[in-house]
Amino acid sequence: MQQTQNGEKPIPINSVCEQKNNKKNAKSSKKPEKIEIPAISPSSLGSAEFRKDYCIKYAYLAGGMYRGIASKELVIALANAGLMGFLGTGGRSLNDIEQDIICIQDALKEDQAYGVNLVANLDSPDSEIALIELYLHYSIRCIEAAAFIRITPALVLYRLQGIYKDQHGAVRTKNKVIAKLSRPEVANQFLSPAPMHLVQQLFALGKITPEQVELSQSIFMCDDICVEADSGGHTDRGQPAVLLPAIQTLRDQKVLEHDFAHKPRVGLGGGIGTPNSAAAAFVMGADFILTGSINQCTVEAGTSDLVKHMLQDINVQDTDYAPAGDMFESGAKVQVLKKGVFFAARANKLYQLYQQYDSLHSLPEKIQTQLQDKYFNASFEDVWTQTKQYLLNSNRSQDIERAEHDEKYKMARVFRWYFAQSMKLAFTGSEHARVNFQVHTGPALGAFNQWVKGTELEPWQNRHVDQIAEKLMQDTAALLSKQTQQLITLSHVAG
Template identity: 55%
Template sequence: MKAYLFPGQGSQRAGMGGSLFAAYDQLSTTASRILGYDIATRCLHDPDKSLNDTLYTQPALYVVGALMYLDKTAEENPPDYMLGHSLGEYVALFAAGAFSFETGLELVKKRAEIMSGVKHGGMAAVVGLTMDQVLEVLHKYDYRHIDIANYNSREQVVISGLKEEVLAAQADFQANGARLYFPLNVSGAFHSRYMAAATEAFRSFLTSYHFQPLQRPVIANVTARPYDQHNVAALLVEQLTNPVKWYESISFLRSAGVHTFTEVGPGNVLTKLNDFITAAPMEITTATNGATAKQTVNGNGHTPAAELVIKATSLGTAAFRQRYKIRYAYLSGAMVHGIASKELVIRMAKAGMMGFLGTGGVDPVKVAADIRYIQEALQQGEAYGINLLNSPREEEMVDVLLQYKVPNVEAAAYIQVSKALVRLRLTGLRQLPDGTVVSPVRIIAKLSRPEVAENFLRPAAPALVAALLQEQKITAAEAALATAIPVADDICVEADSGGHTDMGVAFTLLPTMIRLRDDLCTRHGYRQRINVGAAGGIGTPEAAAAAFVLGADFILTGSINQCTVEAATSDAVKDLLQNINVQDTAYAPAGDMFETGARVQVLKKGVLFPGRANKLYELYKQYNSIDEIDADTREQIASRYFQRSFEAVYQDCEAYYPPEKFAAAKANPKQMMAYLFRWYFGYSGKIAETGDEQQRVNFQVHCGPALGAFNQWVKGTPLENWRNRHADDIALKIMQGAADILHERVKIFTEAS
């Protein structure tokens, strides 16, 4: 079998196209009309020396590539496969019948306009280092603003990012073995996160185009696998911010039986690159949940060995990483009262992961200010999210999320899907040309029970949709599309964790939720995959590795991030947390659901809060009013727990609760007792956040045993002290450690087999 290869930017040169413009004069004339200038003159003579300008390079290469393809297939049959490098992919799709010559040129013209408008970026080719070695250098020297743009061959990688970092990295790459480091003459950081703004503009532009069924398979740069009939537009958009997997694409074609590769376009860049690839052993790659199996095949087609390479960047699933534009399938969860701070969110984003801002108990005005701060700091398409709790201020929070166009939301503490959450989900709902229905807001639902998961895995309840439509909070078009998508894009299964918890076990919860997801996705026929993540108990590489083996598409951490520099809690709390072990947490009543008996997991070592909180709940169950409790016990509560009189607490409660609720409580002594006891939970949380050393024994600190496990893992290292802990550094160490553990385990199993 044979394949045609279509080159991209970098292959342009004056004189390209030659006599083809005269031979295909009608198409040349059409192209000039669409572009607004004489394409033949520009390609043949480049009179104003603009052929190297992205704005003109891309249309010129498309036209020449398309004409060369038409000329070549006039003499021979079309190939079995098509493959284009970046811009060349448009020529490949034209050749395969996805669109007409004119439509392809309109797309390329717009693409060039959008891409040429992205400034302050840079790219460089690195020769002599493998992909893993390039990633090691980027991590070693903390180049946080550089992405992989092209994986061209086993030892040729193109990087892309902020121009100053790309230029500064040259010395470090050469010091670590790069034979050549060549900065490219481009104005933007193509195929990187910094093209995110261009992505949105291009996605909007593509909505008016329809793509025809492919007559020949085309290998996509983004996936290194053939396009299907429904994902052309989506992959063309994703190509702007994703790396070109050229080496993997060629390896896939060779494994499929392709032996003849013909470059169709100006120059011979791809021919030389292909000669280099085919001269070396070929790697055929398959990947599932982070395990990247690479079968090495030598020049004569035999398989001398099988190797399994597991990398931190491939743990989880590619679909999840691509959806959120992150390098690692790792999230940091929200923590109540803003402990998951804006600084933590920004740091995670810049490290290629995603964090959620904690909003529980935080005034929506402050949340809005934090969102503005985050958006100002993250202007290169980095991923971030905001927490939304099922709380009395939920409607206000939804207003804020919609006002600031927050792209990712962590929905937590929901038992039933609320009307406010459905409003957030459906507002701005639209249908793409390929039929896919998308929402501007991605929702990740954090949950612990199958019945709750089922609510999020189904479309929004018709009654809630109808109510929103009647209230004119959504449009008729949005309501009509509601049945096509689930309430949540993804779900995160929370096992034994800090804060509110059902004390679930990941080994039983996660497989059950995955099967439930598979069943409901099949029944509803969703077009997009719903990813299932794991949270709770993840504080070490071993725990992360176990989650991925169980089938988690991503992991989410919480407790370990509370004991970092970025966490917005007191130093006094962090001093306590850095010394705990796995047995140093306990369960206590949840203040916000005190009467129901719901429980939270909290710090036990060094504080008396768990015992005192449980004592209050036992008294609540035993007595019908505060006056029924004996005088000595009441005195103990007032002097030791509350540190103030019941009268003072009563006044605080009267000021806090709405008048109608407080009036009802006055008529119900047991409810008034509950309100007085609830006060202690709010008080104990506030003094922990402010670090009142005089009241340390009353600190309420939500925490799970994962932090104890983390503390034991880092004992004797600089990370033993929380002042050296940063949330993103911890995440990278856990992910790399998990990859190393899985690599070693699989190696042992393989050798045993």
Template identity: 55%
Template sequence: MLTYVFPGQGSQEIGMGSTLFDEFVELTMEADKILGYSIKELCLQDPYSQLGQTQYTQPALYVVNALSYLKTIKDTGRKPDYVAGHSLGEYNALFAAGVYDFATGLELVKERGRLMSQAQGGKMAAIIGLSEQEIINELKNNGLESINIANYNTPTQIVISGPEEEIDLAQPIFEKVPKLRLYAPLKVSGAFHSQYMSKAKEQFERHLNSVKLNPIKIPVISNVKARPYKQDEIKVTLASQIDSPVKWTESIRYLMGCGEMDFKEIGPGKVLQNMIRRIQREAEPLIIEEDLVTPYSLGSKEFKDNYSLKYAYIAGGMYRGIASKELVVKMGKAGMMGFLGTGGMKHNKIKQDITYIKRELSNGQAYGMNIVHNFNNAEQEERLIDLFLENDIKVIEAAAFLNVTPSLIRYKAKGIRKDNQGKLITNNKIIAKISRPEVAEGFMSPASDFIISKLLKEDKITLKEAEYLKNVPVADDICVESDSGGHTDGGNPCALIPAMIKLRDDMMKKYSYDNKIHVGAAGGIGTSEASAAAFMLGADFIVTGSINQCSVEADISDSAKDLLQQANVQDTAYVPAGDMFEIGAKVQVLRKGLFFPARANKLYSIYQQYNSIEEIDEKLKKQIQEKYFRMSFADVFKEVKNYYPPKEIKKAEENKKHKMALIFKWYFGHSTQMALKGCEDCKVDYQINCGPALGAFNQWIKGTEIENWRNRHVDEIGEKIMKETADYFNKRISKISSN
């Protein structure tokens, strides 16, 4: 077998490319146009001494490597079995594999070189003669742990990277080591392939979002993983390459383990050929069993493509902005999706948060808005949909809906169009969180004729939109909500998910929709095992909630998070839902250390037993006012009047049982507000929505650096769950295969 390898920065030399520019005139002209200067002049003459500068070096090497590859193919007529590149050279390997054309690759390299050239205050040095472990020991023993290993070039030729003063300080230390053959500082502008390049990585990742990639035609060995690229991980891996070490030794060992292998260096110099010969002398072939599952391969690829996601992972919208704008942005930047928890938030605050999110996630990253069914105020629900439409919100998470409402259909209608092939495209997507099959059936059906007629009569949709609505489901995708925090029926995922998938399949067959309805899973997901179970049951994606509430980004008080951090799986309870108090809907809340669950259930029991406040015996009334509310019923009702519409207050004045309901419901809102603010005097009355998933998560990460919630970040939580879910699958597969 044959592997072509492409050199990176450090192999440049004046005169490189020689006759290639005249042989490939059109590509040379295309390069000049992209770069804004003569690539031939730079490589052959370097009149302004720019060839050694990163922003010029990288494009120059990419062009020469690419033309050298085309020349080799032209002359030999043989394509390699594998390709690999050292750092910058990896972009040529991807070009050779057909992942992008010459121009696209050059645009990427131009941006990469520009970003990397901006790095200041960093330095690199080559260490020859010492092993990786010997270098690590010297750094650790001398307090130089801010230095990273950047390049594993051969088993005994390793490059370190870090702050300039640290690299300079390390030189005399290493020169005292008897085995050292050479400590050579490199002429570079920054600490490449280290943690100090994280800003450049983040900026480059945003640039990558707009790039279209083609299928891999030749296996490409990644610097980051020393394994072949996976199609759905190309952008993630390319971005990570900037701040990750180049695992060149392991890459060559991997190729050696693939069978009898010849290596040919394509481009200027023989740096890589020399490294490869040394690796072949000093190291054994690497024989490994490939992982069958990766964090990026979990879930539905189609679902991820629809929402521009790297991971099939969503953070659900938590009430009153606990799922904050910062949470949404963190998730979006990590290739996941978060929903802003708009329920109970003021209209202006939602508007401000949308502006912030759109500004921070302006490069195609995913985000969405949660909408909780407003059982008593359809007008407020309509206003929220107006806000979403005005701000071009493309994804909403519909939660706690017992049936499809006109506001949801209007949102859906305003985003439907037909593409050039006549296929219906829904630009305004709805992901419905559902725990009951009869509700799911309504959301997986087209909008009802009744609602369509109502919207037409009110002039809220057009005739064309009405016609389109008859051929698409209300919800683009469904999230099956099992035993979760917040509104819940306490369902069992092992029963619910298969039933919902079967219902989905039946509805797809019944209506012959153009696009598949994907089924996700929520509730009880707080560990890799729970996540794996959801995917094994057939979930296309997973949604987490409770575990994100106990994180830095969650907008709830520190004292509430301290309580959440102590929770175990048994420390939750079911209570009446404050927004659906009268009908007895349930939410799940934290119980440990709190009186709220017992008091909330007591209030509902009293509401069922009596028809008015006046009927309650005096002792019980005194207990409620003094212990629960710390206010009189009259004062509570005064506050109630401030945030309920006049018609609701009028109804309460006329109906004593309804008045009792509004007064009791005040306690639920008040308890939530106290938890959000962190009122220490009212801590026992905190209402903190939470499911057992958080208890499982707390046990799972006990003893790790994220045991303390102050070290928990929603994006890192998501990545940890997805990574360890993939690891769990691979271990199980390996165990089964070995039996």
């Protein structure tokens, strides 16, 4: 070893590093001091104002699922537990919806929370108006507006009924709208006052008063927004970590722009089936969460026992995307069950054929035979006869006339029949027809199934919507408490 100029031997670099490491190890060997923090409770998650406004104990909603899968029993069970669910109304008759509303109102007290779903009906705006007038007749105070791409007269009519000024002069409304959406341009419309041309249209029809016209520009079109990430059923395949912050930022901008009395809350739905996913939503600042797929595999869900048996065993990879039957020509997608069924593959095949050919007659004979024998189990003529009857019953004779003159449109109507039929088969639960079941669901249910595997909640017969909500919120709070405790302890040690 070389000597320095003063004759001293230099200290090897390795020795210096070793001394530092020894000191560091000695310091780190001390047991971290645990900083105790109060446990996070499920009732503290999300927006306190949201819970207060809807008179619910948790910032937790259950969304309205198609054709009454979100049944009256589901809505009543959640209300009795101090929570809120939405009655599923899409694809159902006015009479059936009315009977469910009567049943719900007979079963619940006035201060118990519930809502009713309103699905956009692009084909029949008059049906939207009829449904809203039914809701107004029964004093439904909250709707979940789903699948809207623009504000419609029906939404404006509902929003403006019961609008008033409070004792401080602030404009309020009795009818609450929670807009379920996945696109910023749609959120922008709900975070704006009612379009004035629609307001004037309703006034001209005598459906709203001059005072309602005047106050219409002083409120947003929604009370709250549920950002819908990739979900079961209709989906834009949105990513929650991208969508939620974007809509939150837009909300803040619109609040500053308008300075209205009410600030809409922004929650998150789609993909929520475990405490981890719920915790992620609340950490990102969601004011509430909304569940869907996990509720369709419960005792209260309005679908067949066979479907529930099929759903209780799926994993996160057991779903696929297919064309949406109600928006078939546009190519809109729904997320559906893939495991054990052929629906997704067959539905996508029908859409490919629709794009490639101009009529049923132009299809190759082999494909015509395949569709009629395996997909439809009926001839094209029989399917068209049933479709015509449906359109007549729906007062849509103009669609029949169009189909008689437009072969491609007629093909679309015949193909649409398969989507309606596959949904009916799933509801009836016919074993011999299970390969054609159309079951709207998302991977959140697969994650839920893995979470509860080996517990009493593994069989669907033990799953109740209110118990699932309670367990999910309790375990989410416990998870957040644990993670917060670890972060604070590590931060203290590092400091």
